[in-house]
Amino acid sequence: MTPLPLSSNAKRLATDMVMVLAVLGAGLLCTAAVFSNLREAQTLRIYEQRSALAETVVAALDHDATSTIEAIRGAALMAEMQPGMSAAQFEVYASRMKTTHPGLAAIQWQKQDGETGFIHPPALHTWVHSARPQIAEAQKDARVVGMPVATAPFPADLNPAEPAQAAVALSVPVYQRSSGSDSINRHIGFINALVDVSALTRNAAYQAQASGSDLLLIDESQSDKPVTLFSTLQHQEHVRGHDQESGHKAAMDYLMELSFGSRTWSILLHPSAHAAETPGMRQATLALLLGFVMTLLLTVLLVRSQSSRRRSEMARAHEQALRDELLAEQYRLQEVVESTGVAIWEYNLQQRFLSVGERWHVVSGYSREELGDNVLTSWMALVHPDDRDHISATFAGLAALQGDRFEYEYRMRQKDGAWMWVNSRAHVVERDADGTPTKVAGINLEVTRQKEAEMRIHALNASLEAQMQDALARSEARATLGTLIASVSHEMATPMGNSMMTASTLSAQAAQFEQQLEAGTLRRSELTQFVSQVRDGNALLLRNLERAVSLLKNFRQVAADQASEQRRRFDLQDCLREIMDTLTPSLRRQRHRVELDVPEGIAMDSYPGPLGQVLINLINNAYLHAFEGMEQGTVQVSASATDSRVTLVCADNGRGIAPETLEKMFQPFFSTRIGRGGTGLGMTIVENLVKTTLGGQLEVSSVLGQGTTITITLPLQAPEPRVDEL
Secondary structure: OOOOOHHHHHHHHHHHHHHHHHHHHHHHHHHHHHHHHHHHHHHHHHHHHHHHHHHHHHHHHHHHHHHHHHHHHHHHHHHHHOOOOOHHHHHHHHHHHHHHOOOEEEEEEEEOOOOOOEEEOOOOOHHHHHOHHHHHHHHHHHHHHOOOEEOOOEEEOOOOOOOOEEEEEEEEEEEEEOOOOOOEEEEEEEEEEEEEHHHHOHHHHHHHHHOOEEEEEEEOOOOOOOEEEEEOOOOOOOOOOOOOOOOOHHHOOEEEEEEEOOEEEEEEEEEOOOOOOOOOHHHHHHHHHHHHHHHHHHHHHHHHHHHHHHHHHHHHHHHHHHHHHHHHHHHHHHHHHHHHOOEEEEEEOOOOEEEEOHHHHHHHOOOHHHHOOOOHHHHHHHEOHHHHHHHHHHHHHHHHOOOOEEEEEEEEEOOOOOEEEEEEEEEEEEEOOOOOEEEEEEEEEEOHHHHHHHHHHHHHHHHHHHHHHHHHHHHHHHHHHHHHHHHHHHHHHHHHHHHHHHHHHHHHHHHHHHHHHHHOOOOHHHHHHHHHHHHHHHHHHHHHHHHHHHHHHHHHHHHHHHHHOOOEEEEHHHHHHHHHHHHHHHHOOOOOEEEEEOOOOOEEEEOHHHHHHHHHHHHHHHHHHHOOOOOOOEEEEEEEEOOOEEEEEEEEOOOOOOHHHHOOOOOOOOOOOEOOOEOOOHHHHHHHHHHHHOOOEEEEEEEOOOEEEEEEEEEOEOOOOOHHHO
16 A cells, blocks of 8 residues: 555644544533533422422411311301210310311310300310400401401410410301201300411421421411411521522522411411522533543544544555455355355345355255246245345345344245245345445255244244233232222221211110100200201211212222123223222322323223223332332323224323333333332233233333323224134
8 A cells, every 4th residue: 555645644634633623622512501401400390399399388288277177167066966065075076176186286165155165175274264355356256257267376385394385266156056947046155276386287397398498387467467376497587588589499488378267377488408509410510520521532532533544544455455365265165065055145236146056956946947047036936925025125225234244034935836934144245345235145044844843832922921911910800809899998987987976876866865755854945956966967877878889889880890801881981980989098098199081971882891900000000110209199091082092191290210111111020129019010911901902002101200101092992802812
């Protein structure tokens, strides 16, 4: 090889240096842009997450406040129904209220007729006197609006061992009503309750702490005299909204209002010190370092590539000499192969000329005269029609072939009419200046017996796999049915327990009425009261029994579908609601929720049992895998229909699935939680039921950190089962 002139080498080196500098500058600019975008995106994501968590804190406090007010209203209704209750009865009722509503510190039944009334617990009685002016004002407003009214905040000794804490009192009027109608006869007293603000806000404070925020609760009913009810702020002099204009979104306050017993409470969520720090820097810094490293690596690779190119130019002449020597060696090898009895062939792609060795005529049964010198046309005519496109595509893709060797199989008709399988192994022996193959050589091996044995093995494996999938699906259905039985039993305990308590109360009241009747001391007002109590008790008993009947009906339908896999006509919304009603008790053990958005009128003729099994497996899979380490997640199930198909989408906002896991999620016995609650069969059964039993298609998409979406497309009318499935 003749050396290049010195001037040419200098120009090539200068060009290479300019290219290296350009790549280095572009890499640094891209790295800086990625760093800036990542930091801004991470900051925005943290802000949006904290906004959602702030809504959760307010919802928790609103729920606890509403349930406390409703409990006081319920106590007033109880006092109206049983104005003559004894102190023991009041103690039992008040004790149950305190147990179910931790925010209630004490409850008083204040009678209007001058009687002492009752207070529970008796040890907490000083607040009735210390807050008498506030309670009197609240009672006056409560009689006007007929609803529970809260007092202004005042200090109360809730625990003798601790200093006084902020508390409010709730008052609701109690009336005597006519027995024949709901009109009010006269006012007979008040139900007063002492609310421990710290206990009332305990759940909301926990939510705020989990979201990285401090909670400040203020009574602003009198705008000129706001009173702090509860605070977890380290600096009590904090002024709300002081950083609303901050350019750092993660450090902004959240201010919302809550109405409690006609009082206006303001809720301020202030990011704590560690939460207000700039987020996302670790990820952005890692991206910056990675960008620097990749830029440096790319620059080094470019320099090495340029050096390699220059060395390759000097070695090209030597390579050509070696190629000529290798070609001669290949011809010698061909002679050796011919002596082994395998069929050798050679194909010139430019001339479209195919020649074969003598052994090929023996294997195929055709003589050289029958096939001709160029056997390309006659050979393609003998290839099975289903394999011709595959062979054409193989040779058409030689330009993009990685390496020089390739292999393919096809069927060919022998002279006696039988089809034989041929395994062809070939390699490229010549290329043009552009690297495009021009000549290919190879050998043909008859593998008919091997292919027949392979097909028998595949058929046997397919049969065994189908039997295994069917057994797994039935086993999963039985396990799911057992879970549903336990859930429905737990859910029915509430209405049945309420029914038993109501029935026992009615029985006791009937016995008391019978004693008064036999003693001749029964008065008209007592008779009226007894009739009202029986009517209300019967209404309560009927509602609880109707709830139990509804649960049992839904469970019976779902259980029948799960157990029998019977095909029937059904409305998709009704079917999915029955499944969710039966599954809800077991899902309540966690704070995640399932949202069902399915329109009415989607009529299907299919298998509700397998469809329910699919939905249950998807929801259980989300609860087990998607929401691991999350406080609260959401699974949204929606559906839309066309004339002949329905699309069912199950989406969650969980952790997402890694690409390497997504590729294996339908493999039997594959699970990321083997030994920790996962069996590795859930998604395998889902795929089998959707594609085989329901005749549909299944698609899964997932983004790490954003969630997973599973799209199922089903025909409105399921296909008829195959004969081998009957």
